[in-house]
Amino acid sequence: MFGRRVSALIFSISLMICYFVPIRAYASRAKDINIVTSFYPVYIMAKNVARDVPGVSVRNLTPALTGCLHDYTVTSDDMKKLAGAQLFVVNGAGMESFLDKIIAQHPDLRIIQLSEGISLIKGKGNSGDNPHVWVSVSNAIIQVKNLGKAMEEFDPLRKELYAKNTADYAAKLEGLRRKMHSELAAYKGRPMVTFHEAFPYFAREFDLNIVAVVEREPASEPSARELADTVEIIRRNDIAALFSEPQYSASAARAIAEETGAKIYVLDPAVTGPDDYDAYINIMENNLVVLKKAFAQ
Incomplete structure (x- = not known):
């Protein structure tokens, strides 16, 4: 009886090893990915989705004290950061007014906009849509899931890791959402x-x-x-x-x-x-x- 239990335990551990090792092995063979985010709330989302994923780094474009990007002008240092990036993750909804300039100078840079699927509120006067979507916890959950899906599509060798991180962080946000409601x-x-x-x-x-x-x-x-x-x-x-x-x-x-x-x-x-x-x-x-x-x- 004891021998059978030990054998079953060894078999279970073997299955776990067989499941997790290939993911890490494939991830280690994938190319390094440098992600740049537009500003702080997007940076925190990207940090969570890419958490502990081998070969993936996340940097923020704007200084930590910038705040909202109203009328922000990109600098030469910003452009240098983007020159070494494969992905630029942005809030969207009009927050990054400098986006056209970046696209013109970095036409091959993949841009991920996180506001897709969110019902936007019109701004005052002729200001377009209000871009502050992340301040709603429910919207932040949508944005995190948008980013997770985009990362899985862009980097399929590491998709299991992104999927787990996205699910874990979205679950935390969902708990926060329920508590606040x-x-x-x-x-x-x-x-x-x-x-x-x-x-x-x-x-x-x-x-x-x-x-x-x-x-x-x-x-x-x-x-x-x-x-x-x-x-x-x-x-x-x-x-x-x-x-x-x-x-x-x-x-x-x-x-x-x-x-x-x-x-x-x-x-x-x-x-x-x-x-x-x-x-x-x-x-x-x-x-x-x-x-x-x-x-x-």
Whole structure:
């Protein structure tokens, strides 16, 4: 009896070895792949999908403190990074306004756009679609799956590794999504004032109502008339909290707070942060804590 159990155990281990060793062996024979990502949230997604995959490296194009890519201009150093890359992974939806320039200079570079399949929200005025899709956890899951599928197609010798990483990270994001939906359900329809147009997808997902935006044009201080309009909206809706972002000056938000008595809270659109696999998840969990505190007052 004992001998049969030992034999069965050895057989099971042999099957596991036969399954995993070929994957690593094929991967080791595949060509090295250098992935460059456009900015921070895309970088964190790519890090997770390519996690521990032999011969695959991930670098971010823009500096860690860049934040959103509104009006970003590519530099000569950026072009040097792309010269050694096989893949350029971007958010899409109009976030990377410099994409045409990169395509012109690197026509053979494969570009993966992660916003495919996401229902886009129109921006204000003539600004096109709002590109801040990743701020919605459900959209982030779509983006991660888009990237995983693209990597499997581009690099079939390592597809099992990409598939596992994608499934693992998507499962973590799904757990985050369920938690946030459960804990924010009590605040459906709650009016809120955000700093700039980063949170419409977040608000749509959790059924929150953005009634005003402090900075209507990216990286530009609101006019006196715009500040007055925002103050009036806050008073009319009896809003006790307004949200700034860690990447931008809170001077306009402070002026509004002084005028209305509203308290300032910080919501993070996850465009800067640490070089950690779980950085996006940690940022969103902190946003959940902030929202619950703000809405409970």
